[in-house]
Amino acid sequence: MSNKAARNLFIFGSLFFFVIFLGLTFDTMKQIDGRAPEVTKEVDDGKQVWHKYDCIGCHTILGNGSYFAPDMTKVVEKKPAGYLKKFLMDPKSTNKNATMPKLGLSSKEADDMIAFLTWISKIDTNGWPPKPILAQAAGVGGAQQTRGQQVYQSQGCSNCHSINGIGGTSGPDLTKVGAAGKDAEWHMKHLKDPNSLVPGSAMPPYPSLSDSDLKELAAYLVSLK
Amino acid sequence: MTIKYQSQKIAQYFYTFAIILFAVQVLVGLVAAIQFLKPDIAILSFATIRTLHINALVVWLLAGLMGATYYVVPEESETELWNYPIALFQFWATVVAVTAVVVGYIVMGIFPQANISVLGTLVLNEGREYIEAPRWADVLIVVSVLLFLFNMFMTMLKTKKWTAIQGVLLTGLVFLALMYLPGMFYSKNMVKDQFWWWWVIHLWVEGSWEVIAGALLAFMLMKTIGAKREVLEKWMYIEVGLVLFTGILGTGHHYYFIGTPKYWWWVGGFFSSLEPVPLLLMVWDAFRTTREARNVTNKVGLFYTVAHAIFNFVGAGLWGVIHTLPQVNQWTHGTQITTAHGHLAFYGAYVLLIMAMIYVTLPSMRGVKEFKTSRAYQAFWWMTISMVFIVLTITGAGMVQVYMERLMGLDYVAVKANYNLWFWIIRAIFGVGFLVGTLIFVYDYFRLGKDQGLQKT
CATH class of the missing domain: 1.20.1410 (I/LWEQ domain)
Known part of the structure; x- marks a missing residue:
């Protein structure tokens, strides 16, 4: 191949692929709006809060960012909005293990941020992040679970609490919660209204749990020693 | 010189x-x-x-x-x-x-x-x-x-030599400047925001910068061993051509999971899998040219040039291609695997490139023919060994993270704080090693050509 032929291959080949890329970009731009809910004013305000505090300096979102702190794509599915709001406004007083600094978000900014993250969670991401294989499997197979364990699972307690390393880290670890000296009665009251026993608690109340479910769940928690 | x-x-x-x-x-x-x-x-x-x-x-x-x-x-x-x-x-x-x-x-x-x-x-x-x-x-x-x-273009216009090397160099730089623009407007939709953001980031790092690297590689091989311009320029066109043929549509490997249509799985997966090919060609080019060389005028410069070609391929090529397919990337996306790739790619493709250019061009600017080279080699080994281990530890952290968080369902914070702890400790230790290498290089840069007893021209 002559140098001139190589040069022409470079120039026209690159232009060819760039034109294809432009075509695909055009088509993608038409499809993007249909793959997520409408962007409301709150969502856009929340996005600006996201940029203002340089959240991507630590977090990832849609898998892109700094890998220092958890991914925010599905965070609203895992954490109740009440917890998120308290956490955003004052992380360390909400979860004493938190690394995140207190950035000084106003109440409105926190609400807008939650609206933005709720919108993010509804984007069609082609199935990302995938559901963890083992955690999925553990919920459907294995040994017979007690009623208390089933309630623990069905209420999503493990989104914030962990037992033996499985679960979230936003709430206290429950591996040895039964050894903390609280009886079943205390736990039942706490589950119905956490704030009445732990003022300022970020945990949401579970008033809709039936008395028998409450009793079983409390028994399970007391058994963890 | x-x-x-x-x-x-x-x-x-x-x-x-x-x-x-x-x-x-x-x-x-x-x-x-x-x-x-x-x-x-x-x-x-x-x-x-x-x-x-x-x-x-x-x-x-x-x-x-x-x-x-x-x-x-x-x-x-x-x-x-x-x-x-x-x-x-x-x-x-x-x-x-x-x-x-x-x-x-x-x-x-x-x-x-x-x-x-x-x-x-x-x-x-x-x-x-x-x-x-x-x-x-x-x-x-x-x-x-x-x-x-503008200054570069006017300089070329003075003599109208239009050599292939400076033509490709300028093409890469103009492409670089143009690709800064898609990052300069606000989009209310986060998906569109990230879509255009990747135009800047990907088309810089895996597009225009690699084109510039191809041109500078040819220039350095010519300067350090007097390789024949015609042959170098032909391979340069083929290399930078393949960089753009694979790299432009390879942008698709960032569009798998951010809310963009699924056809990007095919486009991104296919083209980005081919992205290592031109980088391998550059390694081959560097070795072939060096083997034919009779007259090495700048050994350190050549050493860094070849090292750049190799680590460009390993860091940007291999460490990228291992997680570029969507079936793999759905597990590794957003994990430390990406961090590992980023570190080795930037080090191999661009840090070593700039260092190589400095060692190729600085002696003549300082007006010396020979210069003390021991510090340059020390800096290289301190930095390279440290970087390789930094990358291996982050890769290990990423593998643990993928298994525990993505497969087992453990919490991100738990994995980072408990199961990855040793990786972070080792990474920080090798970070000190990298800093040592950097300081040797900084010292060498300011001292180069000023040591006693060197032959001046």
């Missing part, structure tokens, strides 16, 4: 600025590595430290590329620079703008509320990774780059 044209000396301003920022980058990088273990170790939080780490990287590499270009174009055009004062103004304007941006990041790190919005744009930090620089700085950067490109 002396330089042919006095105005080529402008390159040294850019090299010096680049190297100071490089030292800053490595220093804050070490702080960031320690913050994985103790987040409150510094006054500035991880977010600010990391912003400084990646912005210093981008700016020093750009400054290095500009310096290299200021050296190459007069040499290839066989004439003095079109306008030296404008080049000097462009340099100082860049320094002032970059310093202002850095001060802004630090202010925002201490007072987060200071990052207010004026006329719809944030004044200190735009909160978008890699292109955090605020809009006023974007405008200054564009003006600076346009002045630079």
